[in-house]
Amino acid sequence: MSDITAPTLGEYVDTPKPRAGVMKDLQTFKASPEHQQALGFPGTLVDDWQNKAIQRLGELLDTQRGLRVYLDSCVKCGSCTDKCHYFLGTGDANNMPAARQDLLRGVYRRYFTLPGKLFPKLVGATDLTREVLDSWYTYFHQCSQCRRCSVFCPYGIDTAEISMAAREVMDTIGVGQKYCNEIIGKVHKIGNNLGLPEPALRNTLEGLEEDVKDSTGVDVRFPVDVEGAEVLLITPSADFFAEPHIDGLIGYAKVFHQAGISWTLSSHASEAANFAMFIGSHEQMRKVAMRIREAALALKVKRIVVGECGHAWRVAYSFWNTLIGPFDFLDPRYPQPQHICEVTDDLISRGALKIDPSANDERVVTFHDSCNVARATRMGGRPGGQMEVPRSVIRSVCNNFVEMSRETTGDQTFCCGGGGGLLTDDLLDLRVKGALPRMQALNTVVKEQKVTHMAAICAICKSQFTKVLPYYGLNREMIISVHQLVGDAIVLGAKE
């Protein structure tokens, strides 16, 4: 990995001069025929792939208004161009959001619009050639579908929707991405992204019970498949053994334990993540999500709570109701599903947990808004609650909280650089470069306000930062789960 270099951190992030093609050789690995077929996609590039691709694009245009409006409406105003972390980090002109869209838009114009059919040169319409397909594969896998561009677009053009559609078209003709498609296959086969089978899961959780007992002396349980529990917790499988995720899981368990809420994990639905969103397949997304409905019904729970995972919360908050709802079999007094931060914040504000924030006094903490949470979901009752609720939790459990620069938080937050199905080592160079804006903002508060930790509520963010922080000369252990802060500050057994 010696050829991977991080940009240097200066006072602020300079907008680079656009240069087309500097990242064109960085292509993520393609899915093997076996991984493709497991999802019902053709194993390799089909004969007649041009026509099939155009046909599928036509179907998507007919069924997704957003896609059609977005492909028609761009006026090339440039407002989005300097908003993408991958453009800022790489300088590749094709990583400017509108330029990325244009890769698909050119083909759309050529095959679906009159001027594109009559005067292709004039309106930038292009035939669907091997080179164009190749550029799709490259640059629609250099988009983390973070929607930051959409915030600044006068028409709300969402490049995420366009790259999802492009990936769906490519899957349909047999060109899929290894990382995503292999993982979705594992979910279908084993039940989670990591391919962690049930006995291993039980083992891990028993180990955690012992660890917590050793360090606190309290029997905090990590239950699996307990019928009749109040809460079904759906959490990313990274929480079961990746660092720093696992300390977040311990935090959730302590919250439930201390609040006296009976809860359970499910071995059938041991995964909150839904990578099917990344590949733009509504059918796959529904299949993956359906396990959760099944688990909730089988375990006869009353509530579903989702752990710290950005895009999972998007799928849960925004799509579950449509894909696998309605949740009329759950307790109507609670929003369904709920985010773990909503649960914890509510318990803290009602005084149901005893908290000793001085347990975190060694830490000066800042918070990274995860892109999917900030721009595609809500928490609590008010718009913007997705920003307020996690901060409220952090402030309750930690005395030293610092904000990063406003252009990099809230709905303007930058993606960690590893979202959207790009958290794979074959894209490490892109991930390191794409982390630049966040690293810049973090480095500033580290220097000026002595920040020691950056908390996050997303499994992908946590893994990504653990990996890329060292490239920027920062400590990989800076990244921490919000519920680790909670777990460390909860006074166990103190409730009368």
Next chain:
Amino acid sequence: MATVTIAYAVLLYLAAIVLVGGLCYRIALYAMTKAPLRIPTMPAPRTRSGVAVRMAGEVGLFTSLFRGDKWAWIWSYLFHVSLLLVLLQHLRYVFVAVPQWVVWESPFGSYAALVLVVSLGGLIGRRLVNARVRFLSGPSDYLMLVLLFAIGVTGAMMRFVSRVNIVAFKAFILGLMYMHLQPLPDETLILVHVALVALLMLVLPFSKLLHAPGVLFSPTRNQVDNARHEAQTPHDQASRGARIGTEPVGQDGAL
């Protein structure tokens, strides 16, 4: 009747049909296409009236563009406002008896024509100067601006440089409207101006000028944030469709 008059009459009728028909087709297409999943850019309003406010901000103030790019905002805002004023001023050609407010608006419309030309110059200049925008721009992006610029210049010249016979021109327009053809004044500026406008009307429904209706139908901006609280699709109804994407499901969250 002069051939020029007949040619222009045919051209304008054709342009009007293409413009209205094309826009109606587009709008119908947008309106009929489902938005199967909720994708508002958050934080989003929780009520329809909240969405109306958000939309009013986007349409009336270009709020997102303002957040994103101040220069683009300044030039395009000047352009759109002056275009609106100029169009209002042109209403005097379609009323037999011109309403008082159009008379009052008229001087504003005249000077707006100058702002219009300047702002188009700004938009063209910015396209050339800003390397990122230049990369995005294709021939049609420039041609469109040049077309608008030429329309603005010829129009402003008729007002400020060499006055033309607008009384006769108005008679021509009214004649078109009431199917009773009157001669078109044979003056170069009028002929060029009207021909360019007709061209604009012809290309508009096929061009990126579709952003006008597009913004109203953009799900990221026009959807209410209620995905979690409002049941959308009965589960069994969804499962009947092999693909959520291909089967129209549930009610739509748009305005």
